Amino acid sequence: MEMRAVYAECLAELMTQDRHVVVLDADLAKASGTRKLYERFPDQMFDCGVAESNMASIAAGLSSYGFKPWIESFSPFATRRICDQIAISISYAKQNVKIVGTDPGISAELNGGTHMSMEDIGVVRSIPGVVIFEPVDETQLRAAMPVLNSYYGPVYMRLFRKVTPDVFGPDYRFDLFRADTLRTGTDLTICVSGMFTRDVLDVADELAAEGVNCEVINVHTIKPIDRETVIASARRTGAVLTVENHNVVGGLHSAVCEALALERIPVSALGVPDRFGEVGKIPYLRQALGLTKEDIRAAARKAAAAK
Amino acid sequence: MSMDWKACCREIRCDILRCIGHLGVGHIGGCLSVVELLAVLYFEEMNIDPADPKKPGRDRFVCSKGHAGPAVYATLSNRGYFDKAELLTLNQGGTHLPSHCDMNLTRGIDMTTGSLGQGFSCAVGVALGSKLERDGATIYTLIGDGESQEGQIWEAAMFAAAKKLSNLIAFTDYNKLQIDDTVAKVNDIAPLADKWRAFGWNVIEVADGNDAGQVSAAVKLAKSCRGGEKPTMVILNTVKGCGVKWIEELGSGNHNCNISAEQAEAAIREIRGED
Numbered sequence: 001m002e003m004r005a006v007y008a009e010c011l012a013e014l015m016t017q018d019r020h021v022v023v024l025d026a027d028l029a030k031a032s033g034t035r036k037l038y039e040r041f042p043d044q045m046f047d048c049g050v051a052e053s054n055m056a057s058i059a060a061g062l063s064s065y066g067f068k069p070w071i072e073s074f075s076p077f078a079t080r081r082i083c084d085q086i087a088i089s090i091s092y093a094k095q096n097v098k099i100v101g102t103d104p105g106i107s108a109e110l111n112g113g114t115h116m117s118m119e120d121i122g123v124v125r126s127i128p129g130v131v132i133f134e135p136v137d138e139t140q141l142r143a144a145m146p147v148l149n150s151y152y153g154p155v156y157m158r159l160f161r162k163v164t165p166d167v168f169g170p171d172y173r174f175d176l177f178r179a180d181t182l183r184t185g186t187d188l189t190i191c192v193s194g195m196f197t198r199d200v201l202d203v204a205d206e207l208a209a210e211g212v213n214c215e216v217i218n219v220h221t222i223k224p225i226d227r228e229t230v231i232a233s234a235r236r237t238g239a240v241l242t243v244e245n246h247n248v249v250g251g252l253h254s255a256v257c258e259a260l261a262l263e264r265i266p267v268s269a270l271g272v273p274d275r276f277g278e279v280g281k282i283p284y285l286r287q288a289l290g291l292t293k294e295d296i297r298a299a300a301r302k303a304a305a306a307k
Numbered sequence: 308m309s310m311d312w313k314a315c316c317r318e319i320r321c322d323i324l325r326c327i328g329h330l331g332v333g334h335i336g337g338c339l340s341v342v343e344l345l346a347v348l349y350f351e352e353m354n355i356d357p358a359d360p361k362k363p364g365r366d367r368f369v370c371s372k373g374h375a376g377p378a379v380y381a382t383l384s385n386r387g388y389f390d391k392a393e394l395l396t397l398n399q400g401g402t403h404l405p406s407h408c409d410m411n412l413t414r415g416i417d418m419t420t421g422s423l424g425q426g427f428s429c430a431v432g433v434a435l436g437s438k439l440e441r442d443g444a445t446i447y448t449l450i451g452d453g454e455s456q457e458g459q460i461w462e463a464a465m466f467a468a469a470k471k472l473s474n475l476i477a478f479t480d481y482n483k484l485q486i487d488d489t490v491a492k493v494n495d496i497a498p499l500a501d502k503w504r505a506f507g508w509n510v511i512e513v514a515d516g517n518d519a520g521q522v523s524a525a526v527k528l529a530k531s532c533r534g535g536e537k538p539t540m541v542i543l544n545t546v547k548g549c550g551v552k553w554i555e556e557l558g559s560g561n562h563n564c565n566i567s568a569e570q571a572e573a574a575i576r577e578i579r580g581e582d
Contacts, residue, residue, distance in 0.1 A: 022439075043439060046470075054462035057425045061369075061432020064410070064418060065440070084422055089429055093419035094411050 004033030004102065004161035006138045010145035011070065012037055015044050021149065024059055024071045026052045032072040032102055033161065052077050056085035056097070063095035068149060074108065075101030075158060079120040083127065090154050091129040097154050099124075102161040104134070105245035106277060106285040107195060116277030122250020124156045125223050132223040133176065134158040136197040137167045140220060143174035151176065158194065165198040167218070179226035181233070185213035188304040189233040192243040193219050193252045199293045200243055203300055212304050222252055227259045234265045241303035243296055244271040268303035270296060312519030315346045315385070320550050321575045322381035326394040326404075328571020333398070334406065335554055336547040336561030338378035340482045341449060343519040344543060345382040348447055352526050357387040360415045364442040367417040367433055371426030372451035372480060373407035374563075380404050380413065388415035424457030426450075427477070431463045434475035434538070445533060449478045453485030455496045461506065467538045468507030475538040476529045477508075481516070482547035484559045499542055509539040516543025517550075550578050 011034060014021045025047045029035040038045045048055040052073055059069035072078065078101035079086070090097045101120055103109075108116040124130050133148065133155055135141040141159075148155050167182070182197075183204050192200040197218055204214040215233050219225060234240050240260065244252040248271040257267050272289050286292045319342045327333035349355070353366040370379050377397055384391045389403075396402040403412045407421030418433070420426030430448035437444040450460060467475055479499065487493050496502070500510045509532050513525045522543065529539040548554035548561040551574040557564060566574070 046435070048462075048466055051462035051466070053424075053459045054428045054431075054466055057428030057459070058432035058435065058463070058466065060425075061418070061429035061434075062436045063432075064429070065433055065436025067436055067439075085425060085428075088419070088422040089425045093409075093429075 001138055002033065002161060002163050003135070003138065003141060003159060006141050007145070007159060008033040008037060010142060012040065014146065014149050015041050018068065019044065020066060021068045022046065022062060022070070024048055024055045024069055026050055026055045026073045026077065028073050031074065031161070032100065034072065052082045053085050056082045057089040059097045060089035060093055060095040063097055068096055070098040070100060072100045072102065074115055075104040075117040075120045076115060079117060079123045079156065083123050086124065086130065086154065087127045091127055095154065096152050098148055099154065099156045100159055101156065102159045104158045104160060104194065105272065106282055106289065106291070107160050107162070107245070108277065109281055109285070110279060112279030113277045118247040118272045118277055119250060120158065121222055121246050121252070122254070125250060125255065129154060130223065131155040131176070131221065132158070133221050134194045135220060136194060136218055137164050139166065139168040139172050140174060143172060144176065147174060147176050160195050164195065167197050167201065176221055177224065177226060179229045180218040180220065181215065181229065182218055183214060183216040185215040185237065187213045187237055188300060189215045189217060189237045189240045190243060190300060191217050191219050191230060191240060191252060191256050193222060194245050196243050196245060196291070196296065199296055203293060203297045206297065207300060212301065214300060219252060222255050225255045225259055230256060230259050231263065234260055234263060238265060239303050239307040240265060240267040241300055242267065242269050242271065245291070247272045247274055249274050266303070266306045268299060268306060270299040310351060312343070312346060315350055316342045316519060317578055318385055319346060319378070319381045320578050322384065322391065322394055323377050324571045324574045326377055326381065326397040328566050328568055329395045330398050331567065332563065332565050333377060334374040334563050335566060336484065336557070337372060337451060337480065337482070338375050339549045339551065339554065340517070340545040340547045341375055341378055341480050342549070343517050343522045344449065344478055345378055347519055347523045347526055349382050349386045351523060352530070353447070354444070357415070360388060364444055366445045366447065369418040369420065369426050369430035369433065369446070369448040370408050371420050371430065371448055372423070372454050373420030373426060375449070376404070376406055376408045379408060379416065383415040423451070423454040424459030427460050428463040430477070431467045431472065431475065434467065434472040435470060437474055438472060444474065445530065446475050447478070448475070449480060452479055452481045452483065452490050452496060455479060455499070456494050464503065464506040464508065471536050472538045473533050473535045476526070476541065477538065478541045478543055480545055481542050482545045484547045484562070486559060486562045488559055503540040507537060509537045511539065511541045513541060513543045516545035552577065
């Protein structure tokens with residue numbers, strides 16, 4: 001199932017339970033998978049047209065009136081385009097707005113460089129008070145949606161909107177502020193967020209056969225990062241690799257480095273090498289930006305050898 | 308019993324000068340220009356209770372030109388929201404009265420504003436919220452004329468008209484001045500009434516926005532449009548720095564200017580007609 005379909009299903013459930021849950025679009029409801037909800041929830045769905053700044057501040061106004069607004073757009077327009085509205089109307093004013101940015105990083109594919117947010121986490125991470133969450137699969141997204149809705153305060157959710165490979169099983173227990181350790185190992189800690197998580201698990205399995213045991217941590221919440229889990233793992237393994245669909249500046253790598261700044265443990269990075277995106281399908285973009293499974297495997301070997 | 312607007316506005320003006328004068332610097336011009344509006348809203352038109360500042364269903368005021376905070380604080384304290392002595396803490400470290408309005412710090416402030424253009428959108432969101440709740444509240448908001456150069460103002464204007472938010476009454480403090488020069492010279496917003504009409508709003512123009520009688524009549528007319536199809540914009544032709552001759556004469560220099568304690572005292576005497 002596509003992630004956006006799961007997201008829309010969860011929103012529908014939340015809106016059914018609580019008429020104060022409202023959703024605002026900036027002419028991308030179809031892309032976000034929520035267009036069909038307009039007929040079902042005419043008093044809870046509002047399309048603001050192509051005006052993201054207005055959408056964000058209107059959501060803040062609705063929040064001040066006791067509503068629980070969710071706003072949606074492509075990730076560059078849900079973050080860098082409206083960072084002042086997120087900062088002032090939403091977070092500084094302590095408003096309860098959920099911000100959903102779809103098609104993060106290279107998943108913008110054919111929309112190309114203009115629509116490809118390599119910096120969205122960096123932009124939002126520097127604004128005090130905003131939680132940043134990136135789900136990896138359907139199970140985690142389903143578990144997270146009601147938790148995000150009942151958490152009072154701004155959250156930015158970075159949502160890959162197409163089909164993703166399964167990572168979590170039916171027994172999964174979600175904690176917004178606790179990272180998930182997916183594999184335990186002694187030689188290297190790999191911190192991963194978002195769309196590369198399944199590949200990192202595969203790489204960990206392959207390296208285990210070579211005698212390199214990787215601990216894999218899914219850092220679904222990049223801010224506030226689960227320092228305890230990351231530091232404890234890094235101390236055990238003595239080396240860390242971060243893997244992300246984002247610029248290596250400002251995103252998961254930066255967050256992990258900040259957490260480990262006093263630990264004297266090498267932290268290697270695999271992510272977008274501080275450059276803009278370009279048009280292309282995901283396999284091409286992974287090749288062009290050095291983000292293939294082979295790149296992950298090579299980076300993990302090198303990182304494990306770095307200590 | 309009719310309200311003594313002159314006395315009411317005189318008190319608010321003196322309190323603005325007292326608190327900014329105590330500090331020595333502040334947004335004097337754009338505070339003095341909106342006193343009549345604030346007096347009419349808080350002392351006559353708004354359904355509010357100073358004893359219960361968060362009462363559900365109350366009317367709300369969003370000061371989108373957030374730098375007029377001191378004028379709102381002076382009005383709120385005169386209306387009984389907090390002690391007048393607190394006005395002297397304006398902009399001091401740890402104060403509840405920051406230069407720009409903050410709903411989480413100040414009793415009676417309905418929205419955090421200061422990044423221009425955003426407060427107006429927030430007010431539109433508040434008006435939408437009130438409409439969804441069907442609580443009958445009227446949502447008032449004030450924007451600056453310089454602020455009207457922000458694109459977000461017009462995004463929100465379009466949305467409010469499209470959603471028929473007739474519970475929203477907005478005001479423009481049209482004092483014709485902004486920080487760098489006159490509005491006409493920097494980036495003219497004229498013809499302002501035509502723009503709002505073209506965006507689908509009722510427009511009421513007030514010849515002298517520093518005449519409380521005219522402002523009061525305009526607000527009553529605007530309120531009579533509630534329940535219709537359109538939001539209403541009231542354009543207040545005002546004087547920036549209104550009430551103190553030397554401040555008015557500073558022109559665009561009075562947006563954020565220095566004022567000594569002695570100058571503030573003299574200005575208060577001038578307003579009271581004691582000179």
